[in-house]
Amino acid sequence: MEFDSFYKEYRSKVFAYLLRMTGCKDLSMDLVQESFTRCLERYAETERPGPLVFTIARNLVYDNHRNQARWDDREAPELEANANPETDFLKKEEIERVLQAMQSLPANEKEALALAASKALTYREIAQVTGVSEANVKVRVHRARKSLRRILEDVT
Amino acid sequence: MNPDDILISQFLDDELALKDKLRFLEALNTQPEYSKEAMALVRQEVLLDDAHASLTPGLEDDAFPIAFKRESGEPKRFLKYAGALAAAACLILALFTAVLYRREAPPEGTPHRFVLYLPEAQEVSIAGSFNGWESIPMERAGYNGYWEAVLVLPPGEHRFSYLADENKPIADPTILAREHDGFGGMNSILNVARQI
Numbered sequence: 001m002e003f004d005s006f007y008k009e010y011r012s013k014v015f016a017y018l019l020r021m022t023g024c025k026d027l028s029m030d031l032v033q034e035s036f037t038r039c040l041e042r043y044a045e046t047e048r049p050g051p052l053v054f055t056i057a058r059n060l061v062y063d064n065h066r067n068q069a070r071w072d073d074r075e076a077p078e079l080e081a082n083a084n085p086e087t088d089f090l091k092k093e094e095i096e097r098v099l100q101a102m103q104s105l106p107a108n109e110k111e112a113l114a115l116a117a118s119k120a121l122t123y124r125e126i127a128q129v130t131g132v133s134e135a136n137v138k139v140r141v142h143r144a145r146k147s148l149r150r151i152l153e154d155v156t
Numbered sequence: 157m158n159p160d161d162i163l164i165s166q167f168l169d170d171e172l173a174l175k176d177k178l179r180f181l182e183a184l185n186t187q188p189e190y191s192k193e194a195m196a197l198v199r200q201e202v203l204l205d206d207a208h209a210s211l212t213p214g215l216e217d218d219a220f221p222i223a224f225k226r227e228s229g230e231p232k233r234f235l236k237y238a239g240a241l242a243a244a245a246c247l248i249l250a251l252f253t254a255v256l257y258r259r260e261a262p263p264e265g266t267p268h269r270f271v272l273y274l275p276e277a278q279e280v281s282i283a284g285s286f287n288g289w290e291s292i293p294m295e296r297a298g299y300n301g302y303w304e305a306v307l308v309l310p311p312g313e314h315r316f317s318y319l320a321d322e323n324k325p326i327a328d329p330t331i332l333a334r335e336h337d338g339f340g341g342m343n344s345i346l347n348v349a350r351q352i
Contacts, residue, residue, distance in 0.1 A: 094207075102204075
């Protein structure tokens with residue numbers, strides 16, 4: 001696959017995964033660039049690099065988490081300007097609420113849901129990326145959705 | 157967990173087999189609480205999707221940044237052909253030499269570019285099994301937080317890690333194969349193929 005078309009197809013999916021993992025737009029944008037650059041450097045000839053770019057993104061999230069540097073200046077995400085500031089405000093609040101709720105999930109559930117909700121990988125591929133069985137992925141994804149629902153209900 | 161519960165997530169993730177679709181629809185029709193739960197989780201998924209969609213309008217239309225291509229893509233393409241030409245030249249030379257002098261070829265080596273993104277670091281080095289774990293300083297690649305070192309490595313499996321300011325080992329985030337170093341850190345495992 002040409003790298004440009006792979007990039008166009010997967011960029012927003014990797015961004016969605018990173019945003020749900022980190023809760024931070026700027027950090028997610030940085031990590032998207034890093035993930036694809038590294039994927040291009042090492043795995044450009046790979047036939048189906050989707051799971052690989054997610055594995056690279058996942059490693060980058062954990063490496064960043066370990067050194068904490070960029071996680072500490074996490075800020076609320078900025079929305080694109082909209083004609084109605086009140087709608088913007090409500091939407092921004094809702095997005096913050098969802099992203100914050102994601103951060104409260106147990107790490108393995110958050111990861112499983114972030115990968116599944118990116119709509120880029122099958123359960124089998126998520127199992128490869130996370131190193132657990134496919135059956136385990138199914139359970140984790142569903143537990144995460146239920147936990148997220150409970151958290152969102154509690155804060156409303 | 158009720159086994160039917162998972163069907164809701166499998167439905168959301170397009171993971172239902174035909175028979176599971178039937179089970180899912182039956183459960184929706186016969187269990188009002190289940191149906192309510194399914195609706196709530198679908199709404200929540202829409203909310204999750206909206207969260208990233210609102211932050212990335214038109215993101216999928218962007219091309220891969222040219223700066224990154226120049227840095228890594230084009231040289232790679234060039235190197236691919238250069239590598240093929242060099243390999244062909246080496247092969248002819250090796251055959252010629254072997255026939256004429258019947259001597260063994262010198263030890264092979266492949267230049268490998270190590271890259272690490274560590275913008276906060278003041279100094280970064282790399283150490284590995286390829287040189288007895290002596291640390292080799294890396295150089296800044298521009299001003300965007302990347303560090304690089306190009307080392308000539310013989311074919312085979314090499315273990316290595318990066319060392320930042322506090323000498324804490326850092327595994328290469330782009331290499332999937334890793335192992336514990338026995339001191340609480342991780343080493344990356346790099347396989348260098350033999351040049352043909």
